[in-house]
Amino acid sequence: MATTSENSNRWIRRFRPADDAPCGLVCFPHAGGSATFYFPVAQALSPQLDVLAVQYPGRQDRLSEPCLEDIHEVADQVTAALEPWTGRPLALFGHSMGATVAYEVARNLERSGRPPLGLFASGRRAPSRHRDLSVHLRDDDGLVATLKELSGTDEAVLADEELLRMVLPAVRADYKAVETYRHREGPRLSCPVSVLVGDSDPVTTPEEADAWREHTTGPCELTVLPGGHFYLNSQAEEVRKVIVRDIGSWA
Template sequence: MTWFRCTEPRPFAAVRLFCLPHAGGSAVAFRSWPKEISPAVEVHAVQYPGRADRLRDPLVPDAGRLARLVAGAMAPLLDRPAALFGHSMGALVAFEVARLLQERGTPVAHLFVSGTRPPHDRDDESISGLDDDGLITAMTRLGGTDAEILRDPEMRELVLPYVRNDFRLVEEYRYAPEPALTAPVTAIIGDADHRVDERSAARWGELTPAPFALRVLPGDHFYLVPQQSAVLAEIHRGLHIDP
């Protein structure tokens, strides 16, 4: 099973944008992006194992291993400049993917990180060890999951294992300072996101000597859904591409 979902292939696109979803998320989180993003950008949404059409594939419990798998799968698609966008858990994995690609001689054009603290400024909140009801409450508080769906026992049985896996992956992640990232970085957060504030998000700028930008948009942890147009505008700006 392939790692990427590209609903609108663009053979003449100037840049490929690889999008990594949040904990418990899937490639469907970015399904509407190709309709609004510049024709110069070809969107590839990462489909993590163990969910959606990869439900039978084994879960990956380690951020470093997940990054290596994603970076390896990207290799045939690096015949043109590539950029990474990661939201929440996806931002941490995207950061590690960017460092791997840099080491392999194919640095990304830009790293966009959304809705999370930088890797060297993590919090101690533990969600993965909660019981099922506690996990659902935590997910609902973040604002990205329809709690009504998870009241169905069959849906719980399908969804909660990969959600728990993803939260554990984030909680067990340990930052290593080397290799230093060299790519430009844009951090984007929602102004009402209780998991990351402007001060913490600004520390992403400490991780690269390249240009850094911080954007704060209205909304909670999943601000990027109602603020899709503004997020895509930041991507266009970071990539120096006209809409």
């Protein structure tokens, strides 16, 4: 079991600790998302895997902390927080914005000589595939409309004005971070990459997702599942099967 630091405890949540698991799975939320999005994953995969869910600042128990608006800064801070957990193999799973953060964390880990076991990139186009978007510049109504369109936010939150006021600053900051992100040239990853995407995702086409193979010298597999941007909610069991299968082949 890792001896965690105060910094690690700020960033990492373990809903189902699995100290004897041979591998950790670090999960990165989408824009506006929080660590609890991955509670069902931890519940389903423990004790086979030790699921570590990343909690970004500006939400839930970190609501009082300022949000971060730069993907590289988020990745650097998460990399530091993962230090106590690098004594055993770590696979990274990120959905949407989380996939980009996970990719930059993977780059950091490889640069430090501690490459991840592999990277799961879900619902996100490859870092080299840019779309000129400005959701973060919309007014609150425009942000809410985007959340409704992507169907990833609890209806109870969308219907509660007070809750909405609490979550929108994090949503706006996250969208700014991901929309202003630009891929920096550098060595490709050496770890395998497993890419997942919904077949009717409005923000990531299968072709944009398949371009992840340009970012690793290792194997890269694309899995297309039925659904939109949050396909993984309705296809949770299939996603878990992919995770277990791929980690088993990487280990």
